[in-house]
Amino acid sequence: MTTIDPTPAAAISALATWYMEWGVETATTDTPADWYAAAAAARERLLRDRPRAAGDAPASRGGPAPVRGAALRDGRAPAPAVPRADPAAVDPLSPEGAAALARSHAGAAQSLAELEQAIRAFEGCALKATASNTVFADGNPEADLMLVGEAPGAEEDRRGLPFVGQSGRLLDRMLKAIGRDRSSVYITNVLPWRPPGNRTPTPVEIAACLPFALRHIALVRPKLVVAVGGVSAKALLDRPEGITRLRGRSATLDLPGLAGPLPVFATFHPAYLLRQPAQKRLAWGDWLRIAEILEKQSSPVP
Numbered sequence: 001m002t003t004i005d006p007t008p009a010a011a012i013s014a015l016a017t018w019y020m021e022w023g024v025e026t027a028t029t030d031t032p033a034d035w036y037a038a039a040a041a042a043r044e045r046l047l048r049d050r051p052r053a054a055g056d057a058p059a060s061r062g063g064p065a066p067v068r069g070a071a072l073r074d075g076r077a078p079a080p081a082v083p084r085a086d087p088a089a090v091d092p093l094s095p096e097g098a099a100a101l102a103r104s105h106a107g108a109a110q111s112l113a114e115l116e117q118a119i120r121a122f123e124g125c126a127l128k129a130t131a132s133n134t135v136f137a138d139g140n141p142e143a144d145l146m147l148v149g150e151a152p153g154a155e156e157d158r159r160g161l162p163f164v165g166q167s168g169r170l171l172d173r174m175l176k177a178i179g180r181d182r183s184s185v186y187i188t189n190v191l192p193w194r195p196p197g198n199r200t201p202t203p204v205e206i207a208a209c210l211p212f213a214l215r216h217i218a219l220v221r222p223k224l225v226v227a228v229g230g231v232s233a234k235a236l237l238d239r240p241e242g243i244t245r246l247r248g249r250s251a252t253l254d255l256p257g258l259a260g261p262l263p264v265f266a267t268f269h270p271a272y273l274l275r276q277p278a279q280k281r282l283a284w285g286d287w288l289r290i291a292e293i294l295e296k297q298s299s300p301v302p
């Protein structure tokens with residue numbers, strides 16, 4: 001029979017253990033928050049702000065700004081708008097509806113600023129309700145190398161920047177080894193919001209956020225995308241295999257608005273390498289290969 005220790009310290013410790021076992025390991029506010037009410041309000045906004053018919057602009061600040069056609073790189077035309085799905089055809093509270101809404105809003109974004117605005121206004125992913133920040137990107141949007149990770153962790157959620165925690169520090173060291181830093185790479189994640197307790201994002205959450213990540217890539221138009229970790233590799237490449245099969249192989253991504261297929265290279269997530277240091281040898285080979293691909297792309301054709 002379980003005996004209950006009545007001393008306050010033991011009770012607090014038991015409560016903390018219980019929270020930890022349920023994955024509650026971060027205090028997000030000083031005062032208790034009613035997340036059910038926050039989620040209900042988000043659903044209300046989602047219903048209110050969704051486009052009413054194919055091609056309609058969202059009714060309020062819930063959607064992206066109208067297309068302005070700002071150029072992203074010197075001398076380069078903006079990526080054309082992606083044909084918009086009909087979000088009115090599906091229930092916006094269903095997983096398919098959230099993904100359709102995301103495709104519609106992401107496809108309308110013509111610049112990174114518009115995309116960021118659309119993501120911040122998006123209510124179709126429940127992770128937003130428990131995250132402290134929307135983590136959009138870091139680094140140089142003009143860079144030829146774009147890294148796409150999984151989702152923000154605790155530190156990223158606090159600071160609103162991708163890969164600034166422990167795995168970010170290892171990523172920075174790996175980048176340095178190939179002569180890069182955040183001024184010469186651009187970094188984002190498949191999901192802009194932290195899954196509570198750093199759990200793996202669900203397929204529904206990934207489907208709701210992926211259209212934004214794909215549009216992000218199309219707007220940046222790097223020469224090479226590195227999918228960092230299994231979640232990113234599977235989502236970007238739309239493959240069922242794990243990272244041990246996908247890593248180290250060249251693949252391509254066809255995105256609306258781009259002239260041709262974009263090379264994608266998958267490698268291990270630094271968080272995995274921190275847990276499995278023996279795999280760093282393979283990762284080192286991956287980063288050398290990444291440097292080689294970029295070098296080949298930038299050398300003039302004889």
Ligand code: URA
Nearest residue numbers: 149150151153162163
């Ligand atoms: N892991 C990720 O995949 N992305 C981050 O930004 C941080 C940790």
